[in-house]
Amino acid sequence: MHIAVLGCGQLARMMALAGLPMGMTFSFLSENNEDTAPVAGLGPITAMDESLTSSELYEALGKPDVVTVEREQCSLVPLKRLAEHCAVHPNPQAIYQCQNREREKQLLITCQVPHTPFVSVASAADLHKAVSELGYPLVVKHTEQGYDGKAQWRLYDDKGVENFIADAHFELQSDQAVPYVAEPFMDFExxxxxxxxxxxxxxxxxxxxxxxxxxxxxxxxxxxxxxxxxxxxxxxxxxxxxxxxxxxxxxxxxxxxxxxxxxxxxxxxxxxxxxxxxxxxxxxxxxxxxxxxxxxxxxxxxxxxxxxxxxxxxxxxxxxxxxxxxxxxxxxxxxxxxxxxxxxxxxxxxxxxxxxxxxxxxxxxxxxxxxxxx
The missing domain is CATH 3.30.470.20 (ATP-grasp fold, B domain)
Incomplete structure (x- = not known):
């Protein structure tokens, strides 16, 4: 069983270290000049090249039986190309749903899972609406950027809102997705x-x-x-x-x-x-x-x-x-x-x-x- 992993960080490393004793072999697909040191020695590493056809990419990764990922913030293009030749788990649609915060919220709504309240923000007017509905303090999160607390802003008053608006980029993201979601600061235990x-x-x-x-x-x-x-x-x-x-x-x-x-x-x-x-x-x-x-x-x-x-x-x-x-x-x-x-x-x-x-x-x-x- 040969597995290709999109990503070369510690999660890819630990998946490979778990699979090798079970008889699996591995190859890795790197994106955006990422650090490949964590997976060094665990299998061949291929750098993503948009010019490769689906067959060429599949060949370069050693004709994997299955492709998986170590992160959700990744390009879906290679996954969709590889899906023409082998299984991709989790499926690209699942990753798509989870790599954007607003789509993720809609998924939770569809599945009737309790989630933090939110307001989609694509303009200054939307942010003022969020303040009206959710109050202060407010947490604004970019829908497609950020990890481990990055690309998040806490707004405590009207001045903070105006400062955020002055620096914000309200252009729509991929698939016309809004750039931000606003949530109340949860007073959790x-x-x-x-x-x-x-x-x-x-x-x-x-x-x-x-x-x-x-x-x-x-x-x-x-x-x-x-x-x-x-x-x-x-x-x-x-x-x-x-x-x-x-x-x-x-x-x-x-x-x-x-x-x-x-x-x-x-x-x-x-x-x-x-x-x-x-x-x-x-x-x-x-x-x-x-x-x-x-x-x-x-x-x-x-x-x-x-x-x-x-x-x-x-x-x-x-x-x-x-x-x-x-x-x-x-x-x-x-x-x-x-x-x-x-x-x-x-x-x-x-x-x-x-x-x-x-x-x-x-x-x-x-x-x-x-x-x-x-």
Missing amino acids: REVSFIGVRAANGEVRFYPATENVHKSGVLLHSVAPAPQLSSELIATGQAGLKAILEHLDYVGVMAMECFVTSDQLWVNELAPRVHNSGHWTMHCGVVSQFENHMRAIAGWPLGSTNLQGAAAMLNLLGVELNQASQLQDDVALDWYNKSVRPGRKLGHLVLTDESPAAALARLQPLKQKVYGAD
Whole structure:
């Protein structure tokens, strides 16, 4: 089974590392001069060339049986070309729905999944309408740009709105999509994510819900199962994610990020791929999210998503690799083979314990060891 991956970052790396022991081989398609170091040595790398025909691209990638992606912000052109020759999972339409925030909101509406309120913004008048309907503070997000908190603006008053309008680019995006969506600033208690995997035969499995803590819009650490998340909210989240997977005829892993307010879930974002908040699955169960994604897209049986006890994951953001300090006998290290830059996701640490509270208690001194005192 030969798999081609669009993208060459750490998620592509971890998918390949999960697939190789199962007998898979890999090739990679790079876009926009991206850093290919994470997948170096894991298979041939081809740079995207718009002049290639679908047959030439298929040949260049080694005639893959299946094509998958490591990110949703990618060109759909090569995926549609490759779909003429082999399976593409998740399907290009699913990626299309999730790579634009307004289309994603419409998908949630169609599937009747609770989501953060929003107003589409394509003009100054639309933004004033959002203020009238949603109030302050307001969060404005670009529909097709931004990741880890980028391309987002918090507006606290009329002056902030006027400053935003002065710098905004209200031109319509791809397929006449609006450039921004405005949402109220959610006064949430915490953030959780649901990670599910759907097989080609329609079987759906879920990993335990995970609680996430962010720093400057970037995931810092996760704990699973999410502490004290009610069975009702877990059921609501899983039912919503299942409805989305089935509506899209989705094959593979998808993540759904949510705000929790009192007894309510509000979906914030979808990720049609393996997800940072599920990295703990690499060391804390029989089958990781990466292996289950590869099993699903290959048409193979899915594996167990059970977790015995609890797990915690700490992202290594902008820190140098230091095995002497980062490795402990009860902590696993995964490094992404990327050059060090401030704030860049470079690796992660995973630990397990008997309960979420125990895992959190050990996570705090680990975080202080890596980053120093808060």
